[in-house]
Every structure is written in structure tokens, then in C-alpha cells.
Amino acid sequence: MDLNYTSTQDAFRAEVAAFLSENLPEHIREKVRLGKRISKADTEEWNAILNAQGWLAPNWPQEYGGAEWDAVQRQIFEEECCLAHAPRLVPFGLTMLAPVLLKFGSEAQRRHFLPRILNGEDWWCQGYSEPGAGSDLAAVKTRAVREGDHYVVNGQKTWTTLGQHANWIFCLVRTNTEVKKQAGISFLLIDMNTPGVTVRPIELIDGEAEVNEVFFDNVRVPVENLIGEEDMGWTYAKYLLTHERTNIAGVGFSNAALTTLKKVAAGTLAGGRPLDQNPHFAARMAQVEIDLMAMRTTNLRVVSAAAAGQAPGAESSMLKVKGTQIRQELTSLLRRAAGPDAMPFLPEYLEGGDNQDPMGPEHAPAAAPNYFNMRKLSIFGGSNEVQRSIITKAILEL
Amino acid sequence: MDFTLTEERSMLRDMLGRFLAESYEHEMRQKLLASGQSHSTETFASLAELGILGALFREEQGGFGGEGFDIAVVFEELGRVGSIEPILGNAVLAGHLLATLGQGAQDEMIGSVISGETVLAFAHAEAGSRFDLSHVQVKADIAAGGITLDGVKTHVINGGDAQVFVVSARESGEAGDEAGISLFLVPANTPGVSVAVRTNIDGTSGATVTLSEVQLQEDQRLGKAGGSFAAIEAATAQAILAVSAEALGAMESAKALTVSYLKERKQFGIPIGKFQALQHRMADMLIEIEQARSAVVNLASALDKPRPIREREASATKNLIGRVGALVAEECIQMHGGIGMTGEYALSHFARRLTMIDHQFGDVDHHLERFIALKSA
Numbered sequence: 001m002d003l004n005y006t007s008t009q010d011a012f013r014a015e016v017a018a019f020l021s022e023n024l025p026e027h028i029r030e031k032v033r034l035g036k037r038i039s040k041a042d043t044e045e046w047n048a049i050l051n052a053q054g055w056l057a058p059n060w061p062q063e064y065g066g067a068e069w070d071a072v073q074r075q076i077f078e079e080e081c082c083l084a085h086a087p088r089l090v091p092f093g094l095t096m097l098a099p100v101l102l103k104f105g106s107e108a109q110r111r112h113f114l115p116r117i118l119n120g121e122d123w124w125c126q127g128y129s130e131p132g133a134g135s136d137l138a139a140v141k142t143r144a145v146r147e148g149d150h151y152v153v154n155g156q157k158t159w160t161t162l163g164q165h166a167n168w169i170f171c172l173v174r175t176n177t178e179v180k181k182q183a184g185i186s187f188l189l190i191d192m193n194t195p196g197v198t199v200r201p202i203e204l205i206d207g208e209a210e211v212n213e214v215f216f217d218n219v220r221v222p223v224e225n226l227i228g229e230e231d232m233g234w235t236y237a238k239y240l241l242t243h244e245r246t247n248i249a250g251v252g253f254s255n256a257a258l259t260t261l262k263k264v265a266a267g268t269l270a271g272g273r274p275l276d277q278n279p280h281f282a283a284r285m286a287q288v289e290i291d292l293m294a295m296r297t298t299n300l301r302v303v304s305a306a307a308a309g310q311a312p313g314a315e316s317s318m319l320k321v322k323g324t325q326i327r328q329e330l331t332s333l334l335r336r337a338a339g340p341d342a343m344p345f346l347p348e349y350l351e352g353g354d355n356q357d358p359m360g361p362e363h364a365p366a367a368a369p370n371y372f373n374m375r376k377l378s379i380f381g382g383s384n385e386v387q388r389s390i391i392t393k394a395i396l397e398l
Numbered sequence: 399m400d401f402t403l404t405e406e407r408s409m410l411r412d413m414l415g416r417f418l419a420e421s422y423e424h425e426m427r428q429k430l431l432a433s434g435q436s437h438s439t440e441t442f443a444s445l446a447e448l449g450i451l452g453a454l455f456r457e458e459q460g461g462f463g464g465e466g467f468d469i470a471v472v473f474e475e476l477g478r479v480g481s482i483e484p485i486l487g488n489a490v491l492a493g494h495l496l497a498t499l500g501q502g503a504q505d506e507m508i509g510s511v512i513s514g515e516t517v518l519a520f521a522h523a524e525a526g527s528r529f530d531l532s533h534v535q536v537k538a539d540i541a542a543g544g545i546t547l548d549g550v551k552t553h554v555i556n557g558g559d560a561q562v563f564v565v566s567a568r569e570s571g572e573a574g575d576e577a578g579i580s581l582f583l584v585p586a587n588t589p590g591v592s593v594a595v596r597t598n599i600d601g602t603s604g605a606t607v608t609l610s611e612v613q614l615q616e617d618q619r620l621g622k623a624g625g626s627f628a629a630i631e632a633a634t635a636q637a638i639l640a641v642s643a644e645a646l647g648a649m650e651s652a653k654a655l656t657v658s659y660l661k662e663r664k665q666f667g668i669p670i671g672k673f674q675a676l677q678h679r680m681a682d683m684l685i686e687i688e689q690a691r692s693a694v695v696n697l698a699s700a701l702d703k704p705r706p707i708r709e710r711e712a713s714a715t716k717n718l719i720g721r722v723g724a725l726v727a728e729e730c731i732q733m734h735g736g737i738g739m740t741g742e743y744a745l746s747h748f749a750r751r752l753t754m755i756d757h758q759f760g761d762v763d764h765h766l767e768r769f770i771a772l773k774s775a
């Protein structure tokens with residue numbers, strides 16, 4: 001047992017930190033620091049900078065332009081990015097689709113799609129959920145019927161994050177209705193500029209339209225956009241979900257959020273003294289910090305097991321539940337810290353405009369929207385209830 | 399001991415409930431919010447006509463209610479539909495201050511508040527005052543020629559709708575002193591008064607009111623010079639009761655939406671309400687909402703009690719409401735899944751209001767600390 005990083009890992013951390021301090025554009029850093037909304041252009045700008053450095057795809061093999069870091073390096077990279085207020089990497093192409101392409105795609109698909117993810121030509125979104133298929137994902141109904149060298153797709157996806165920016169969507173579609181529901185699903189890549197694809201935004205509780213409904217009306221998709229074999233999509237989908245769950249603990253985000261929270265609490269007066277001296281607020285902060293200290297180690301225990309070649313299995317469910325609880329508590333405390341100043345809704349400020357609110361402190365306007373937005377953490381990627389069921393069955397064997 | 403409402407109050411509740419169910423039907427409320435208006439002038443006029451504002455004042459003040467249970471009944475119904483009508487800052491805070499401190503001609507304004515013709519707002523909070531009622535820094539300069547107000551007031555509830563502000567300002571002492579705070583009646587069109595309106599994340603409306611060299615006459619002072627703190631505290635206790643009852647109404651609606659969704663939504667071939675993991679949490683929520691109802695009853699009956707009792711109950715109730723409000727908002731969203739997070743769906747509106755009520759008149763931590771201090775006093 002040794003909780004210390006190796007000197008190589010320490011050097012790596014220093015290298016990442018130095019790069020970030022030199023290359024992260026100030027206007028983007030400032031938005032992330034204040035919890036403002038990150039635009040498509042911001043993401044593209046930052047992706048290009050990381051790509052030039054060869055760091056945009058931490059988990060890919062170098063052969064395809066990735067950094068090929070091990071799990072601990074990726075963890076270090078994530079932590080440093082969060083502390084430096086770098087925007088999060090949009091995962092759909094980089095950490096969701098790419099592993100599936102690498103494992104189950106054809107060489108032609110890899111050579112075509114992977115470079116386009118790196119150079120920003122393609123923006124991917126995830127078309128798994130449907131109105132009737134949420135936790136019960138295998139119930140997807142979107143139908144793909146083979147007609148010659150095309151699939152004709154009809155149906156609807158929903159909750160598609162950032163689908164408004166995307167030009168490609170990877171979908172779970174039903175290709176066989178005669179078999180057990182998991183056995184009739186295929187994994188299909190769909191160009192969103194194909195006739196018959198419609199995207200409709202859904203405004204969420206925080207006032208931002210971050211997700212979308214995507215409709216397919218007789219959309220013709222070339223058969224070469226099928227991943228692997230027909231009707232084998234469930235296997236690929238599950239493989240993708242295990243990747244979705246790496247980094248699920250969000251330790252990097254929590255570290256950064258705790259640092260921000262401490263600064264805000266020390267700088268906020270409540271009843272004539274700093275908020276971090278209110279015994280009740282201080283206790284809440286201490287409690288979540290204690291949980292986070294343990295979570296850093298829980299996460300590394302799971303992550304380094306994976307680094308040694310063991311895939312994180314049901315343990316990642318543990319990281320998901322506790323990690324999201326910690327993140328949600330931190331956003332809740334940041335909201336509370338804002339007091340009455342959490343109330344005004346200032347979309348122009350959140351969009352990055354100048355602070356037109358002369359009254360509130362700088363962190364206040366985003367505090368409530370972010371708190372509400374982060375309710376999603378315990379809903380998506382397999383809800384926390386679903387994760388508990390996995391733990392119950394796979395670890396406890398109950 | 400009697401836990402039933404009087405006949406008058408049951409009638410008031412039923413009538414108000416019926417009226418709001420129609421005029422604040424979710425789609426109509428959505429349209430109202432989308433219109434960018436701070437409230438519906440039509441609905442507000444009807445509420446006044448139905449006597450809802452009158453129910454918040456006592457007989458000797460020109461109303462026909464004004465007791466804790468009247469406020470609780472009215473605000474629970476308002477909370478049930480997510481009303482954004484200007485009643486809290488107007489009648490419960492500013493109106494109450496006017497009714498208890500007003501003299502002569504000042505008092506006459508209550509009639510037009512009850513009829514809905516005049517809307518008042520209470521301009522009290524300031525940058526950095528947070529939940530501290532005695533943190534008043536805006537200065538009232540008294541000179542032979544009159545009174546001059548200078549400074550900025552924040553988070554003025556429905557400040558954009560008010561014709562007249564009740565403004566707190568300091569005549570002596572420093573921020574944090576209870577003594578030295580005065581109240582003034584300031585018409586919104588007084589030279590030097592400017593109002594910047596903002597919509598809050600829960601759909602309610604607030605304003606920043608800037609006072610630059612606002613000139614007042616001696617007869618615009620409400621109550622004794624420098625002696626208004628006790629009235630402000632009492633009015634705030636009323637407001638705490640009002641938002642606690644409002645929260646209760648919102649909790650009931652959020653719970654009802656969730657219960658019917660759990661019956662309706664199917665995953666894995668069965669209604670999700672059949673999963674015991676969710677059933678037990680709904681059961682816990684029901685228990686907590688009943689506790690919230692009792693906390694509202696406690697405060698409603700303590701409103702006329704001596705200050706130490708009243709204030710301790712106010713802090714107890716607000717703390718409990720804050721805790722249960724967060725639980726109900728978070729659990730109802732979670733048990734809905736993605737749908738619970740959508741802006742259009744009614745649940746997210748109740749969740750936003752429930753959450754923001756903890757940001758008004760003191761949050762759970764503030765009132766926990768205050769409860770402890772009042773207990774040992």
C-alpha cells in the first residue's frame with residue numbers, strides 16, 4: 001500500500017499544470033471559473049489547443065492520435081484540468097464512441113471517423129434514451145429496416161445532450177422484433193444532415209436547452225454505418241457504458257468545486273462574520289470534504305485496479321453513487337452560500353456577457369442554475385437507483 | 399384543542415383553491431412566465447375582488463382576517479399553483495408595517511391595498527445584509543428642510559409593481575444595530591428613485607431600488623424615528639409563515655405529481671411505483687410533509703404570542719421547511735428521472751420555488767443557529 005504518486009506521476013502532473021497555465025485561454029477559464037455556460041465555439045477552441053498538443057484523446061492509442069495514458073495519468077490530467085478551470089471534454093465522440101470504434105468498428109470506420117473527432121470536423125451525440133426507454137434501455141423502439149444497402153430509420157431519441165451542436169449521432173436501433181429485446185438491437189451511426197432527421201431542443205430546469213429530442217422520419221442510413229454485426233448492439237452499448245462510467249466519480253470536479261466553495265464561504269459575510277465560521281455551514285463543508293478525501297482514495301483504488309489490467313466492474317457503480325452525491329452536495333452548498341443573491345436569473349451573465357449585476361458576488365448568478373443542472377448526475381449514465389441495483393446483484397449477490 | 403379550520407377559513411380556502419386551479423392552470427402559468435410580465439394584472443385584480451388581500455388584514459385594519467391561520471390558508475393555496483402574484487411583499491410585509499405603524503392619512507392607504515388598487519413593496523435588504531434584519535446601511539439624513547435617503551436596496555419583492563415603497567433607513571447607529579432603523583413611505587415616482595427589475599429563477603420578480611438623494615417630508619416617516627426594528631421583525635415572522643405555507647402547498651403539488659407519475663410511468667414492464675426502492679422514499683416524503691404541515695400550524699398559532707415564543711417558532715418552522723423543501727424538490731426530481739428536469743413540466747417549477755424559499759428570510763443554517771440562540775435566551 002502506498003498512497004504516494006511516483007516521481008514520474010508527479011512530473012506528469014507538473015507538466016500538465018504548466019501546459020494548462022500557458023495555454024488555456026483566459027476568456028474560457030473565466031467562464032468555467034464562474035460556472036458560466038460554455039459555447040460550442042469555446043469547446044472547439046479548447047479542443048483544438050489540446051489536439052495540437054496530442055492530449056485531446058487521453059484514452060486512445062497513439063496510433064490513432066491519442067495520448068494513450070494509463071488510468072492514473074488520466075485521473076491526474078482530469079484533476080489538473082478541473083483545478084485550472086478548463087472546460088470539461090465533451091465525452092460523446094472522445095470517450096464514448098471512440099472506444100466502441102476501436103474495439104468493434106471496422107478499420108475503415110476507425111480511419112474515417114477517429115481523425116474527424118480529433119480535428120473537430122464531427123461533433124457526436126448519444127442516441128440511446130427514448131421516451132419509453134430510460135432505465136430500461138433495452139426497450140428501445142426506434143426501428144431500422146434494411147432496404148438494399150441502406151437502413152431506413154424511424155423513431156425518436158430523447159435527452160440527447162448537445163444534439164443541437166452535433167452533426168453525427170450514434171444510436172441504438174431495433175433491427176429485430178422477433179427476439180428477446182436485448183438481442184434485437186443494433187448500433188448505428190447516423191449523419192444528422194440526412195433528410196428526415198429533426199432536432200428539437202428541450203429547455204431544462206436551469207433555463208438552458210442542453211438536451212434535445214431527435215426524430216427520425218424515413219431516414220436512409222448506408223449499411224456501412226453499422227458497427228459490428230446486426231443485432232449485436234446491446235453488447236457494444238454495454239461496453240460503451242463501462243467507459244461512460246470511468247471518471248464517473250468526478251473527483252476532479254469535486255476538488256475544484258471544494259476549492260471554489262471554500263473561497264466563496266470565506267468571502268461571504270453572514271451575520272457579521274465569514275460564512276465559514278457559521279458552525280452549521282462549516283460543518284456541512286467539513287462533512288463533504290471528509291467524504292471527498294475518502295472518495296479520492298476509493299476512486300484511485302478502483303482506477304489503479306483497472307490500470308493493472310482489471311476492468312472496473314460493478315465497483316464503478318459505487319463511484320457513481322457516492323461521487324455524484326458529493327458533487328451534488330458541493331453545488332448545493334455553493335447555492336446556499338449565495339444566500340438571497342442566488343435568486344435572480346441572469347441568462348445574459350451566464351452566456352458570458354459582462355456582469356451586469358452590480359449587486360451580487362461573482363459566483364452567485366450561476367449557483368442556483370448549476371445546482372439544478374447537477375441534479376442530472378444522479379439520473380443519467382444509469383440512475384443512482386439502477387447503480388444500487390447493480391451493486392445489490394453483482395457485488396452483494398442478493 | 400381543535401385542528402379543524404373555522405367555517406370562514408374553509409370557505410376561503412375552497413373558493414381560492416377553485417379560482418386558482420383555473421386561473422393558474424399550468425399552461426396559463428407558463429404563458430404568463432413566457433410573457434415576461436411579473437404577474438397577471440387580471441388575476442391579481444380578481445384575487446383582490448375575492449377578498450384575498452382583505453383576508454390578510456385584521457378587522458381593525460380594514461380587513462376580515464389577518465391572523466396566522468388566515469395567512470397560512472391563503473399562502474398554501476397560492477403555493478399549490480405556484481402563484482407569482484404580488485401579495486407577499488405587498489400585503490404581508492409592507493402592508494403589515496403600514497397597518498401596524500401607520501397614523502392618520504397613512505393608514506388610509508390600507509383600503510386601496512386591500513382593493514388591489516395600490517401595490518406596496520418593502521425595500522429593506524441591502525448588498526451584504528443576507529438574512530440579517532438589522533443590517534441597514536442606507537442613510538436617512540434628517541435636516542430642517544426634510545429627510546434625504548441615499549443608498550441601494552436589493553431583492554425588493556415585486557419592486558417593479560409597486561406604486562409605493564416602504565423603505566428602511568438608518569437614522570443612527572451602525573449596520574447591525576437594532577436601534578436607529580426607521581421606515582419611510584416613498585412613492586415609486588419620487589425623484590431620485592430608480593427601479594431595476596429582475597426575474598428570479600423561480601419565476602417570482604425582484605428589484606434593485608436605488609435611492610439617490612431622495613427628498614422626503616417628515617410625514618412620510620412610518621412609526622417612531624429609529625424605532626422600527628421590532629415591527630420589521632414581526633412583519634418578517636409573518637412573511638416566514640407565508641412562505642412556509644406557500645412551500646407546504648408546493649410540496650403537496652410536487653408530491654401529487656410524483657405519485658401519479660410513479661403509477662403511470664412504466665419501465666421493465668411495470669409501473670416504477672412498484673419498485674420498493676421508490677415506494678419507501680415516497681413514504682418518507684409523506685411523513686416529512688406532514689411534519690411540515692405541523693410546523694406551519696405551530697407558527698400560525700404562535701404569531702400573536704410574545705416575541706420570544708413567536709421568534710423561536712419562526713426559526714423552528716423555517717428551518718424545518720427548508721429541510722423538507724430541499725428533500726421534496728430533490729427526491730421528486732430524482733424519482734421522475736429526466737422528465738423531472740424539464741423546464742416545461744410543472745414539477746420543476748415547484749422544485750425551483752421550494753428551493754428558493756430557503757433563500758428568503760433566512761435559510762436552514764441561519765435559523766438553526768438563531769433557534770439555538772433564542773432557546774438559551
Ligand SMILES: Cc1cc2nc3c(=O)[nH]c(=O)nc-3n(C[C@H](O)[C@H](O)[C@H](O)COP(=O)(O)OP(=O)(O)OC[C@H]3O[C@@H](n4cnc5c(N)ncnc54)[C@H](O)[C@@H]3O)c2cc1C
Pocket residue numbers: 125126127128129131133134135136158159160161162211376379380381382383384385386389663665666670673675676732733734735736737739
Ligand atoms: C440532463 C440529461 C442529459 C442526458 N443526456 C443523454 C444523452 O446524451 N443521451 C442519451 O441517450 N440519454 C441521455 N440522458 C437520459 C438518461 O440516460 C435517462 O434519463 C436515464 O437513463 C433515466 O431514464 P428516464 O429519464 O426515462 O427515467 P426512468 O427510467 O423512467 O426512471 C424514473 C425513476 O425510476 C427509477 N427507476 C427506474 N427503474 C428502476 C428500478 N428497476 N428500480 C428502482 N428504481 C428504478 C429511476 O432511477 C428514476 O428515479 C440524459 C438525461 C438527462 C437528465
